[in-house]
Amino acid sequence: MCEVLGVWKSGYYDWRVRSKSNQEKRKEKLTAQVKRVYIESYRRYGSPKITEILKQEGWDVSQKTVTRIMKENGLRSKTVKKYKATTNSKHSYPVYPNLLNQNFHVDHPGEVWVSDITYVWTNEGWLYLATVMDLFSRRIIGWEMSRRMTKALTMTALQRAIRQQEPQEGLIHHSDRGSQYAAHDYQAILRNYKITTSMSRKGNCYDNASIESFHSVMKKELIFHQRYQTRAQAKQSIFAYIMTFYNYKRVHSSIGYLSPIAYEKKYAQRMAGTNGVEFLLPKK
Numbered sequence: 096m097c098e099v100l101g102v103w104k105s106g107y108y109d110w111r112v113r114s115k116s117n118q119e120k121r122k123e124k125l126t127a128q129v130k131r132v133y134i135e136s137y138r139r140y141g142s143p144k145i146t147e148i149l150k151q152e153g154w155d156v157s158q159k160t161v162t163r164i165m166k167e168n169g170l171r172s173k174t175v176k177k178y179k180a181t182t183n184s185k186h187s188y189p190v191y192p193n194l195l196n197q198n199f200h201v202d203h204p205g206e207v208w209v210s211d212i213t214y215v216w217t218n219e220g221w222l223y224l225a226t227v228m229d230l231f232s233r234r235i236i237g238w239e240m241s242r243r244m245t246k247a248l249t250m251t252a253l254q255r256a257i258r259q260q261e262p263q264e265g266l267i268h269h270s271d272r273g274s275q276y277a278a279h280d281y282q283a284i285l286r287n288y289k290i291t292t293s294m295s296r297k298g299n300c301y302d303n304a305s306i307e308s309f310h311s312v313m314k315k316e317l318i319f320h321q322r323y324q325t326r327a328q329a330k331q332s333i334f335a336y337i338m339t340f341y342n343y344k345r346v347h348s349s350i351g352y353l354s355p356i357a358y359e360k361k362y363a364q365r366m367a368g369t370n371g372v373e374f375l376l377p378k379k
Contacts, residue, residue, distance in 0.1 A: 125156060129164045137340065139316040141172035147352035188277035194293035195269045199305050204231045204359060205263040208256060210270040211303055212244060213310040217323040224333060225249045227256035228306050233347050234355035235309065235337050236260050240330050246278040253284055262288040269293040271303055313341070
């Protein structure tokens with residue numbers, strides 16, 4: 096073989112017993128960590144998020160290096176094309192002004208809740224999902240799923256959010272102009288808890304971008320990779336995604352590459368350190 100390759104036998108044997116360089120050892124360790132983070136994200140993270148997580152863990156690494164390692168090892172984020180869904184805004188209910196005005200940064204938990212509806216296909220037909228997000232941490236605090244897109248769907252999601260995070264004075268609830276949110280019964284719940292209503296402008300999807308982004312992410316990371324035979328199967332899958340991955344593990348660039356729960360814990364520690372009022376974490 097040495098003759099074919101044109102190398103000396105002594106050189107070949109030296110190469111076989113040669114110790115790995117520090118650079119080679121570091122790359123092996125780094126590759127193992129990239130694979131770990133990739134697997135822990137259920138193959139959902141690309142190089143930007145993996146890079147930030149490794150930096151948080153103490154690694155001095157660039158996104159370019161992580162991208163190269165992922166390419167060499169055939170690691171690709173399993174995201175697919177975005178799917179857009181809208182609610183029906185043709186109704187006779189009152190609509191409300193847009194108080195949020197695309198300001199998606201808030202300083203404290205419980206300042207703004209955003210809500211929306213999306214739908215998921217199963218072999219039994221459509222499954223509708225209504226969610227409520229705390230804009231501060233991007234945590235999903237209320238949700239409900241049903242075979243019909245009714246006001247009962249959104250009302251149940253809202254009531255669960257209220258049980259999860261007691262409304263504070265000045266809380267704003269933002270949604271689109273869909274009949275499920277404009278309905279008198281839904282608005283009565285908001286008034287009962289002194290929650291102020293805000294609604295997106297007509298036909299402007301960017302006014303509720305944060306919650307729509309969550310639905311898009313969930314579909315790209317989970318739903319578009321599944322073939323749900325039943326609504327019950329889809330419900331179980333979506334519940335697991337929200338509770339075991341999205342709220343507790345999935346990092347967000349908008350909150351310093353932390354998960355919603357980790358961001359809330361960091362806020363609570365900061366408030367406790369300054370003798371502030373500690374924010375209550377999710378009820379178990």
